[in-house]
Amino acid sequence: MPIRQPSKPRASRPRAQARPYHHGDLRRVLIEAALQLAAEGADVSVREAARRAAVSPGAPFRHFPNRDALMAAAAEEAQRRFRAEIEAALSKAPASGPLARFRAFGLAYLRWALRNPAHFEIISTGRYFVHGSSAELTRDNAELIALTEGILAQAAEQGLLRSVDLKRIQIAGRALVYGFARMNLDGHFPRWGVEAGEIERMAEGALDLFIAGIAKP
Amino acid sequence: MPIRQPSKPRASRPRAQARPYHHGDLRRVLIEAALQLAAEGADVSVREAARRAAVSPGAPFRHFPNRDALMAAAAEEAQRRFRAEIEAALSKAPASGPLARFRAFGLAYLRWALRNPAHFEIISTGRYFVHGSSAELTRDNAELIALTEGILAQAAEQGLLRSVDLKRIQIAGRALVYGFARMNLDGHFPRWGVEAGEIERMAEGALDLFIAGIAKP
DNA sequence: CCCTTATGTAATCATTGATTACATTTCGAT
DNA sequence: ATCGAAATGTAATCAATGATTACATAAGGG
Structure with missing residues (x-):
């Protein structure tokens, strides 16, 4: 469980990539995406939440063991x-x-x-x-x-x-x-x-x- | 929409196969399977209903245009x-x-x-x-x-x-x-x-x- | 008896939840 | 500062499901 609140991704060496490899606060963003999806009437899928966070389909599972855990957090x-x-x-x-x-x-x-x-x-x-x-x-x-x-x-x-x-x-x-x-x-x-x-x-x-x-x- | 109530599958020539090719009253059986699945707390899938009716995964779609229609009938x-x-x-x-x-x-x-x-x-x-x-x-x-x-x-x-x-x-x-x-x-x-x-x-x-x-x- | 229609099968596809192997970043102990 | 472990992301992959399509077989009326 990532508890620490990471500061904005440090502007270090790898300036080439637009998005830094690490997201910053993916957990919070995924929860927000899930709530937004629900509010829009769409059914909440882990993949769609990942898509909205501009992150790979497997990334959410670093923060939530499964879909239910994401929904529980939401x-x-x-x-x-x-x-x-x-x-x-x-x-x-x-x-x-x-x-x-x-x-x-x-x-x-x-x-x-x-x-x-x-x-x-x-x-x-x-x-x-x-x-x-x-x-x-x-x-x-x-x-x-x-x-x-x-x-x-x-x-x-x-x-x-x-x-x-x-x-x-x-x-x-x-x-x-x-x-x-x-x-x-x-x-x-x-x-x-x-x-x-x-x-x-x-x-x-x-x-x-x-x-x-x-x-x- | 199959309205007619077919009599028990006629015991005709192809006696070899245990189950006759045609099911008899698949529509009714699928509805019953859907209700049973729901009652058991499982989530109702078209395939599982087909499985219970001992029929191919595509067969239900001859009776219901989609999953929702099956659920509506149930x-x-x-x-x-x-x-x-x-x-x-x-x-x-x-x-x-x-x-x-x-x-x-x-x-x-x-x-x-x-x-x-x-x-x-x-x-x-x-x-x-x-x-x-x-x-x-x-x-x-x-x-x-x-x-x-x-x-x-x-x-x-x-x-x-x-x-x-x-x-x-x-x-x-x-x-x-x-x-x-x-x-x-x-x-x-x-x-x-x-x-x-x-x-x-x-x-x-x-x-x-x-x-x-x-x-x- | 044959031909149209109803009904079932088999194969296939896209989407999704989930897992695994691997890459990159972060952070603390030294 | 630096090195190694832990955290976090990616890519590839799998099984299950809803759905579609091409084909096979049965039923029943002319």
């Missing part, structure tokens, strides 16, 4: 961005009530998933690499879940919920936003897509319906 | 089974109230999806063939949606719902069951899987929570 990067966006949204509504924070969380989740469908798929689907093989991904995800559990616990403390079965609420809420994100991803909103924002408004409506359902009347 | 078959199970469940609760029927629908949906994850994926994911390329699949799915809309309309007529925004309820409910089914499919219930039935009970709980949320108190 998933970790995507998950970082996903999580950053959610935490940013929450930090903008710090003092609001627990249910408002719950809503902000769900909305940020939905917005990111709807706007980065291919990256959401890589993160969530466990088809591109063995699910659970990345400790970072597992930990990040667990922390997000713990975050919602904390918010729900606050809501329960303040007597805002009809039911105190927090686990059930948590799972149902997760299934709702996950389902919405995946329905979009899987092409279940054909004609709505024509007007951008329509799907996000539907998602917001579904989330509000759910929250109204769990809130004490 | 999806149609799976959808038929899915729909049959839902309609059977509904026919067993014909006279119950609309909310009970809504619940029965959701439960049948979840049970089938949880017990036939790979087939559910083929139906729903639009990754194995161009989503919308199969008119039968599209129609079947639309009819299932119309079914739930009818049930919800009944519930609204009888004043059982807190909100009359049926479209929103429909979408949210669909996202919930779809999300639960896909979370299972995508490996988001790791440790719960140890005890079979645990996931189904969680699904039932989430569904009941949702129904309690939309029902008038």
Whole structure:
């Protein structure tokens, strides 16, 4: 695993070749290429990523033992961005009530998933690499879940919920936003897509319906 | 498109070869092989389906123009089974109230999806063939949606719902069951899987929570 | 009975993931 | 500074797969 961050390839003797033999930060570039390919809707192949990095087809295997490892690394990067966006949204509504924070969380989740469908798929689907093989991904995800559990616990403390079965609420809420994100991803909103924002408004409506359902009347 | 159902290959002159040159019903067998492969967790390849049918690698292309067409046919078959199970469940609760029927629908949906994850994926994911390329699949799915809309309309007529925004309820409910089914499919219930039935009970709980949320108190 | 059509086989090609042998660069120990 | 080991890239190669083409065989209607 290449950990060191090599400085820009030193301008040494072999000035003849345009590209230096060593790439500089191939690992990062390959991950970026994989994410870009996914975002373009193309299927991610190691060779195509290598092609985009202007490198031989075998080079990526110096950094990733196999295709799955590349996809796992790409998933970790995507998950970082996903999580950053959610935490940013929450930090903008710090003092609001627990249910408002719950809503902000769900909305940020939905917005990111709807706007980065291919990256959401890589993160969530466990088809591109063995699910659970990345400790970072597992930990990040667990922390997000713990975050919602904390918010729900606050809501329960303040007597805002009809039911105190927090686990059930948590799972149902997760299934709702996950389902919405995946329905979009899987092409279940054909004609709505024509007007951008329509799907996000539907998602917001579904989330509000759910929250109204769990809130004490 | 081979429509005719050929009778068992006639025992004519060339008795020497064990298998007759013509297969009998290769199309059906290939679809079955594809579904079986998916159910086993293997990725479905045309060649492997041909192998299972004991036929040359090129033979499937006499029945399907490409891999996607085979997958689409497999999806149609799976959808038929899915729909049959839902309609059977509904026919067993014909006279119950609309909310009970809504619940029965959701439960049948979840049970089938949880017990036939790979087939559910083929139906729903639009990754194995161009989503919308199969008119039968599209129609079947639309009819299932119309079914739930009818049930919800009944519930609204009888004043059982807190909100009359049926479209929103429909979408949210669909996202919930779809999300639960896909979370299972995508490996988001790791440790719960140890005890079979645990996931189904969680699904039932989430569904009941949702129904309690939309029902008038 | 023959001829058209449907259906299967065999050979072949491009793409892809993966491995191996070899070349070049980098870096630390001396 | 220099030398050798480790890191990193290239070239060649392999097996599997989707797909196409030329050819072989079966089925059934005139």
